[in-house]
Amino acid sequence: MNFSNWFTPSLPHPGVSTGLEWIESNQPPLISHSPVDGKMIGAVTPSAKLEYERAMQAAAKAFSSWRMIPAPKRGEIVRQFGDAFRRNKQQLGELVSYEMGKSLQEGLGEVQEMIDICDFAVGLSRQLHGLTMHSERPGHRMYEQYHPLGIVGIISAFNFPVAVWSWNSMLAWVCGDVCVWKPSEKTPLCAIACQKIIAEVLEKNNLPEGISVLVNGGREVGEWLAADNRIPLLSATGSTRMGKQVASVVGARLGRTLLELGGNNAIIITAEADLDIAIRGALFGAVGTAGQRCTTTRRLIIHESVYEKVKEKLVAAYKQIRIGDPLNSNNLMGPLIDKAAVAQYLNAIEQCKKAGGQFIVEGGVLEGEAYKSGCYVKPCIAEVKHDLPIVHHETFAPILYLIRYQKFEEAIAIQNEVPQGLSSSIMTLNIREAEQFLSAAGSDCGIANVNIGTSGAEIGGAFGGEKETGGGRESGSDAWKIYMRRQTNTINYSNEIPLAQGIKFDL
Numbered sequence: 001m002n003f004s005n006w007f008t009p010s011l012p013h014p015g016v017s018t019g020l021e022w023i024e025s026n027q028p029p030l031i032s033h034s035p036v037d038g039k040m041i042g043a044v045t046p047s048a049k050l051e052y053e054r055a056m057q058a059a060a061k062a063f064s065s066w067r068m069i070p071a072p073k074r075g076e077i078v079r080q081f082g083d084a085f086r087r088n089k090q091q092l093g094e095l096v097s098y099e100m101g102k103s104l105q106e107g108l109g110e111v112q113e114m115i116d117i118c119d120f121a122v123g124l125s126r127q128l129h130g131l132t133m134h135s136e137r138p139g140h141r142m143y144e145q146y147h148p149l150g151i152v153g154i155i156s157a158f159n160f161p162v163a164v165w166s167w168n169s170m171l172a173w174v175c176g177d178v179c180v181w182k183p184s185e186k187t188p189l190c191a192i193a194c195q196k197i198i199a200e201v202l203e204k205n206n207l208p209e210g211i212s213v214l215v216n217g218g219r220e221v222g223e224w225l226a227a228d229n230r231i232p233l234l235s236a237t238g239s240t241r242m243g244k245q246v247a248s249v250v251g252a253r254l255g256r257t258l259l260e261l262g263g264n265n266a267i268i269i270t271a272e273a274d275l276d277i278a279i280r281g282a283l284f285g286a287v288g289t290a291g292q293r294c295t296t297t298r299r300l301i302i303h304e305s306v307y308e309k310v311k312e313k314l315v316a317a318y319k320q321i322r323i324g325d326p327l328n329s330n331n332l333m334g335p336l337i338d339k340a341a342v343a344q345y346l347n348a349i350e351q352c353k354k355a356g357g358q359f360i361v362e363g364g365v366l367e368g369e370a371y372k373s374g375c376y377v378k379p380c381i382a383e384v385k386h387d388l389p390i391v392h393h394e395t396f397a398p399i400l401y402l403i404r405y406q407k408f409e410e411a412i413a414i415q416n417e418v419p420q421g422l423s424s425s426i427m428t429l430n431i432r433e434a435e436q437f438l439s440a441a442g443s444d445c446g447i448a449n450v451n452i453g454t455s456g457a458e459i460g461g462a463f464g465g466e467k468e469t470g471g472g473r474e475s476g477s478d479a480w481k482i483y484m485r486r487q488t489n490t491i492n493y494s495n496e497i498p499l500a501q502g503i504k505f506d507l
Helices: 049-066 071-087 089-100 104-124 163-174 188-204 219-227 240-252 275-291 307-318 339-354 408-416 431-438 479-483
Strands: 030-033 040-045 131-134 140-148 151-155 178-182 212-215 233-237 256-260 265-269 297-303 358-361 380-383 399-405 423-427 447-450 484-492
Touching: 030 188, 040 188, 049 151, 049 178, 049 212, 049 219, 071 089, 071 104, 071 163, 071 188, 089 104, 089 188, 104 163, 151 163, 151 219, 163 178, 163 188, 163 479, 178 219, 188 212, 219 233, 219 240, 233 240, 240 256, 265 275, 265 408, 275 297, 275 307, 275 399, 275 423, 297 307, 297 408, 307 358, 307 380, 307 399, 339 358, 339 380, 339 399, 399 408, 408 431, 423 431, 431 447, 479 484
Parallel strands: 151 178, 151 233, 178 212, 233 256, 265 297, 265 423, 297 399, 380 399, 423 447
Antiparallel strands: 030 040, 131 140, 140 484, 358 380
16 A cells, blocks of 8 residues: 555654645654554654644634635535545555545445535535524614634544544634644544645635644544633543543633544344344444444443344354454454554453453454454453443443343343443334334434434434534534524614613603
């Protein structure tokens, strides 16, 4: 694979960009090793505080002009971003797969998500509508409108190194905001590639530096973003622990946060489920991206009447999972992101066994020349009691817990008892069960599906969850509103100046 049009593998690439300018720093480089084969892909020099300040100044300056460009014109620029991603889809998808470790089909799918959100944002650029309402005062008109918010900070995670950034940035850009992006330090080269693709479009259109800012670095960059009063909105994707820290700092300065945090997602399989659909949905949900999606299926809550049959089908299906180089289309599952993730996976298995969990498909680390990076693991299945502590904890790995239930209300309670609230599904052909699952007394998650799995959200709907998932909403529907500030306007076109509520204040 050759990514030389974006970076030179043997030379550290500057990790800070204001769009067209790449800013050098003297920091020790971040080296990116592929979990696929353990080889070094490239390196970037992270930001120090001086480079961060230069980047923020460029963003602030760009906002003053970008916000005054009509929204449909901003949409035209985003349309060009989408076309640029189309031209680079194959190569960028390969880079995502190689640097992160997901299958090539998933890497290409992630780039397609970027293209799709560009298309969505282009249409949205002509629909940033407010409201008009009747005033109680004669000769007055009232309405609401939305204005650009300012600089939007974006902290993204390694598991979707490009898509989640695009969900935020494309909407923020058509809304008139500028963006400062801190990508995961585990996947910095995907961010370098995206910034270069964006920069070509900005340069072609003679747009100012600072509309798209990239700041690579570790935890300290995230801390700078959270504490920076110039950033009215910080969107952060990652662990619940990280999200709580971000929310505390941003909240202390009365800023806004958009948080997409942990998930502990379940599929309820009822006695009236189509088991073929249920098994397919559970299989991809549990092992897709090697269990490293926030929407990964981690729990199957199965009615006792079909429990043994589901277990039998799952065990047979797991025997067919091909694990290896994710760039080989014959393989269904690639590696975990790094050896630290492998250690967490092994620790979770050990905790489950100590608490009485019974593994019907054993886990472990794969060995051999094909797995020399040390990051390949076996997807595993354990029969557990629903209240084990490890079952309530999100482990970012392909570990699936099977839980038996008797009554439908019991299944709902088990589904909702974990602290996370991102995605959920029910497999049933019974319309009453489906509707109850979707009712106010049903799933407490931000996403609730019927007869599909927990992962694979479309960009047209708002994405996000409740409880320790953070409450944020990204992507479709009316998620655009968080990137703007709302203003209520009253116009008096009469010859009088009456006060509201009939108050008299005559001299």
